[in-house]
């Protein structure tokens with residue numbers, strides 16, 4: 001569900017036409033709908049009404065500080081994976097007491113930064129990290145709450161690059177070892193306070209069963225830890241709920257909520273969730289301009305001004321993003337690869353896609369581009385990163401300026417002798 005619709009043949013974000021934004025801000029441009037974002041947040045949060053819970057939006061999905069501010073005003077906390085993301089949350093005015101810090105490779109300076117800022121807890125991903133956090137907490141003389149991220153060995157049935165809860169993945173600690181680590185922490189690491197159990201099995205999951213299976217295992221672990229005298233008050237189920245890019249039919253947050261509450265009800269735990277994609281994925285689009293069309297003997301190409309540096313998901317995961325004309329009029333069809341200007345064949349945004357015929361100068365919209373698009377974009381081929389716009393009703397705000405040429409070389413230095 002989103003608020004990108006046609007009005008009299010023209011694509012709008014809420015009450016603002018995409019054509020107008022493209023004319024005034026230029027292309028490529030990411031356009032987000034505030035109303036859609038709020039709606040997704042409320043649908044997710046509302047699915048756990050009645051259960052003690054905290055939604056910690058996963059900053060990596062879309063980390064623009066305007067988006068973080070909007071979600072913070074909805075009451076959201078944040079799941080971060082770097083000091084940089086913590087900095088963003090603070091700049092956005094987010095509540096640091098609702099921040100959880102995940103990731104397999106937290107550096108000392110990042111750990112120290114997060115301890116000093118009093119985040120809610122660390123999600124610890126290895127025995128060495130547990131000891132590292134303890135020694136930093138001891139040096140700072142600050143008792144530090146932690147959860148251990150357990151690897152429940154569940155196949156989330158999603159793309160291999162984004163499945164994380166299998167034993168072969170780098171994430172979390174296997175359950176048997178996690179138990180030993182919890183007991184070790186309780187007995188020997190006085191500056192740590194083990195308060196939660198955490199797990200995240202993957203992303204773009206479109207069935208309930210992997211979540212339910214993981215939950216059953218994690219709940220068993222919580223029960224066991226409590227019987228060992230650990231004071232576990234939080235159960236973090238991570239993120240991962242999928243969205244519709246094409247024809248996927250993921251469970252609605254309310255069914256996910258029901259299933260989670262069924263498995264955890266009566267345990268008295270505070271549930272934590274780290275949704276990213278389900279909040280932002282369908283809250284944004286990428287508008288791009290057609291530069292050229294080209295007919296080959298085997299394929300047609302539509303060359304646009306956005307590229308894999310702007311929308312990396314198709315090249316990285318062979319991901320599908322629906323393509324829509326920004327002005328919808330009667331015309332013939334064309335099957336083509338929609339590609340960017342970058343100098344490699346991996347630079348495609350859609351392959352063998354049947355779309356309405358287009359002319360140079362026309363605009364196309366790549367749908368479902370609110371999550372893991374701008375946040376994964378780069379300057380490859382020395383392409384300035386695009387602008388980001390947030391639409392609220394009939395107005396829009398530029399929430400990130402388009403980069404200019406000077407941004408491309410910011411921080412670069414020609415050493416003496418080469419001058």
Ligand code: LLP
Pocket residue numbers: 058061079102103162200202203204238239240241274275276277278313317371372376
């Ligand atoms: N929590 C943890 C520990 C995570 O690693 C992730 C995502 C999330 C929460 C949020 O998951 P979500 O609700 O968004 O599925 N770049 C890939 C997705 C990578 C996901 C990484 N971790 C893509 O574009 O599909």
